[in-house]
Amino acid sequence: MRILLINPPISSATVMPYSIACMKSFLGSTIDEEVSVLDLNAEYHFRKFRELYESKDEFFGRLEEFLSMSKKDMPSVSKKTILGKKLDFEDELFDEIIKRDPDFAAMSLVYNSQVFYAARIIKKLEKRGVKTIIGGPADLSKLSKKAIVLKNYHEFSEFLIRKGAKKHEKKNILDFSDFEKKNYFTKDIIYPLRSAYSCPYQQCTFCTHHQGPYSRISISELRQAVEKNKMKKISFIDDGFTPQSLEELSEMLESFDVSWWCQLRPVKEFASLLDKVNSSGLNSIAWGVESGSQKVLDLMQKCTNVRDVEDVLRKAKNAGIINMVYIMFGFPGETEKDFYETIEFLKRNSSSIDLVSVSVFGLQKGSWVYMDPERFGVEIFKEKRTFLGEKLRYEVKKGLSHKRATELKKKHMHEIRKINKIPEVINACKEQVLNLD
16 A cells, blocks of 8 residues: 655745654554655745755745745635646646646645645545545645545544555654655755643633643654754744753753754753753753733733742743744733833833744734633624635724724834744744854
């Protein structure tokens, strides 16, 4: 039995997809069949923007142009899919699938922008009698009629066994050797890695990372992955860490010559670890600050304290860590006074901040705000879409509307940008902070 794991266009192609690498590893540990991976998204980008890949101009300038062109390309892919027109490189990319002659194809769809090209691939595979299995956090509602939707790797493995795959138990280490490294738009290869599933905190009211139990991957397994792939630069895609898990990870990485990046909630418990984790190669941290208003932080259930946040940022900077901070404006209940408290927070702590990543609150299906809108003073509206599921829109009963928060953000972006000390394009692909000279 031949199983092909596909990463379809179109999303950024700066780093190898962890999801299908992990899927291959898991299947290799549960079934004795031929499993291969094919990153068509990276292949698409390399074909379309090859001149940028091969240019000798300064990297971050090229990266900004690359991401801009890729983003502009996305609407044309969705439009052509809806109109039934041929997609760019459709035949060439599908030929890559046919060469591998799969009995089953599977796609892990992380972004909604991938759904359109995935739909075309599913349709073409169906004509050849090949069933496609799909999963992932993207909106799969309109694809479920033509493909089999499964929740996780375990379900996929069990499905294949029911279809005749030979079952076995074998230790299998995460392996990125199948990926064509030249197809990734990056200075040095940065490996995505996960040390745990779900979030250890699971209380933030704006996100959906509370939907599964927190479970850690063994330090031994992580060590073997670093060794086997000869990793030098690592982007940890964990939703968060506990102080214990961060310390144990850093102790393991101390024996390797690596630089790494991760995301943390800015609580005081991390402060005492910052020198130690930096000495293990922790180059940069993206901190989930979100707001400089204590009232808003409490509404978000961040369980953080503004003074502690300031102290953690200062100590991280003193330890030699590049600080990136997430800021979210327009959370339900936020007022203009709260907005300006955040602006003042950023100015006050500008010497401790290297890059500000700004967003405006967006309602996510499955978040606490979505599940209990009355508690947050939110009225939810749903709009039908042609190719994706319902689009969520909301209005707040008090505080800043989405429109007003967006206007205020735009008005003050020039002040925020003055704080940035590293290229702003890193906000779009944060792992690239590891490619700073």
